[in-house]
Amino acid sequence: MPVETSLTPLTDEQRAIVETARAFAATELAPHAADWDARAHFEPSLVAKLGGLGFLGMLLPEAHDGLGLDTLTYLLALEEIAVADASAAVMMSVHNSLPTQMLLRWGTPEQQRRFLAPMARGELLGAFCLSEPDSGSDAASLRTQAVRDGDGWRLTGTKAWVTQGTHAGVLLCMARTDTPEARRGAKGISTFILTPDLPGFGVGKKEDKLGLRASPTVQIVLDDCRVPGDRLLGQEGQGFIYAMQSLDHGRLGIAAQAIGIARAAFEAAVAYAAERRQFGQPIRDFQALQFKLADMAARIASARALLHATAAAKDRGEPITRFGSMCKLLASETAMWVTTQAVQVFGGYGYVKEYPVERYFRDAKVTEIYEGTSEVQRVVIARELYAD
Numbered sequence: 120m121p122v123e124t125s126l127t128p129l130t131d132e133q134r135a136i137v138e139t140a141r142a143f144a145a146t147e148l149a150p151h152a153a154d155w156d157a158r159a160h161f162e163p164s165l166v167a168k169l170g171g172l173g174f175l176g177m178l179l180p181e182a183h184d185g186l187g188l189d190t191l192t193y194l195l196a197l198e199e200i201a202v203a204d205a206s207a208a209v210m211m212s213v214h215n216s217l218p219t220q221m222l223l224r225w226g227t228p229e230q231q232r233r234f235l236a237p238m239a240r241g242e243l244l245g246a247f248c249l250s251e252p253d254s255g256s257d258a259a260s261l262r263t264q265a266v267r268d269g270d271g272w273r274l275t276g277t278k279a280w281v282t283q284g285t286h287a288g289v290l291l292c293m294a295r296t297d298t299p300e301a302r303r304g305a306k307g308i309s310t311f312i313l314t315p316d317l318p319g320f321g322v323g324k325k326e327d328k329l330g331l332r333a334s335p336t337v338q339i340v341l342d343d344c345r346v347p348g349d350r351l352l353g354q355e356g357q358g359f360i361y362a363m364q365s366l367d368h369g370r371l372g373i374a375a376q377a378i379g380i381a382r383a384a385f386e387a388a389v390a391y392a393a394e395r396r397q398f399g400q401p402i403r404d405f406q407a408l409q410f411k412l413a414d415m416a417a418r419i420a421s422a423r424a425l426l427h428a429t430a431a432a433k434d435r436g437e438p439i440t441r442f443g444s445m446c447k448l449l450a451s452e453t454a455m456w457v458t459t460q461a462v463q464v465f466g467g468y469g470y471v472k473e474y475p476v477e478r479y480f481r482d483a484k485v486t487e488i489y490e491g492t493s494e495v496q497r498v499v500i501a502r503e504l505y506a507d
């Protein structure tokens with residue numbers, strides 16, 4: 120298959136990155152993905168390997184040991200990783216889109232010096248802690264409380280659903296810095312840079328998930344956790360805005376992940392439909408299946424085209440909140456639809472673990488949930504329709 124999977128014309132550099140990602144996915148991910156999924160095993164060596172390729176600092180400048188690439192190139196690589204292993208893709212997406220970008224955008228030079236280069240090299244994995252057990256879509260209702268303690272802070276609360284929280288060396292955590300007596304809503308939230316060595320920092324319950332099983336999802340328990348004053352990110356009271364602005368970009372990564380999952384299911388279905396014979400002919404000769412495959416191809420191509428156009432708009436410095444939500448909505452619902460159709464193309468064999476499509480189906484579901492559910496994406500898009 121040629122390197123291009125889309126209408127987007129690629130530069131030589133982009134083709135080279137795609138080829139590197141594809142080769143890495145074929146040798147380091149595809150042979151293990153089913154086993155890691157079955158054992159819910161996170162493979163820690165992947166962090167150093169992806170770091171060695173530069174894939175954990177794709178959007179960071181070279182001054183921080185990053186590759187200094189544009190958003191489209193990053194998303195092209197992410198799609199290739201997701202085709203082989205959606206769990207590895209979410210690691211790459213969270214790390215590149217959220218904690219590294221937050222530090223790059225709002226960190227002090229000292230915070231950047233300490234964390235960014237090790238993150239780019241794969242020596243420190245990043246995580247993002249916004250959600251809590253009672254605060255998901257309504258993220259501004261979070262309750263983890265930070266109170267001043269001398270020149271630092273003490274944080275108490277439970278952050279939920281933290282992707283790679285088990286292995287993260289730096290976690291960007293949103294907590295309340297207003298007081299229970301004078302609540303300030305979203306303006307009472309600040310962002311803290313946590314590391315697991317802080318006293319009172321703990322990893323709690325690990326979730327037993329439907330899909331994305333090789334990506335550990337845990338609670339982070341902060342029990343009077345002492346955080347030095349120089350770990351506040353940016354300005355006090357701006358943490359919710361930082362989180363929302365970062366998620367605008369994070370959603371492009373999740374869209375690329377979803378397109379990768381959909382492509383994996385589509386390619387498996389195309390191959391299977393050519394091999395499997397019923398009624399004396401390959402099932403691909405039945406028009407009902409041809410139409411299914413045609414619809415799968417068309418939906419993947421349209422989701423990818425919107426994503427690539429939005430990546431270009433982001434790199435031109437244009438606001439992308441509305442289009443970012445559209446990308447995430449369209450790509451995740453495409454992934455869920457395409458993987459459902461792929462199971463159907465495989466018939467009974469789509470329902471068993473001997474073939475990979477049931478994993479794609481399970482992995483696709485979460486793309487409709489995290490970094491804002493499909494309902495929340497529709498809320499964002501509808502709100503933007505009536506803005507100003």
Ligand SMILES: Cc1cc2nc3c(=O)[nH]c(=O)nc-3n(C[C@H](O)[C@H](O)[C@H](O)COP(=O)(O)OP(=O)(O)OC[C@H]3O[C@@H](n4cnc5c(N)ncnc54)[C@H](O)[C@@H]3O)c2cc1C
Nearest residue numbers: 247248249250254255256280281282488489490491492494
């Ligand atoms: C595998 C996994 C990994 C995750 N990783 C992270 C992470 O690294 N960091 C992090 O901070 N979070 C993470 N999350 C959390 C994720 O972002 C939340 O699960 C998500 O935002 C939804 O929140 P909730 O689960 O509390 O659902 P709820 O908010 O309780 O929603 C339940 C249902 O109500 C709907 N709903 C809620 N409000 C509205 C509304 N206003 N209009 C219409 N419908 C609405 C929702 O769409 C949904 O269908 C992860 C979640 C999962 C499953």
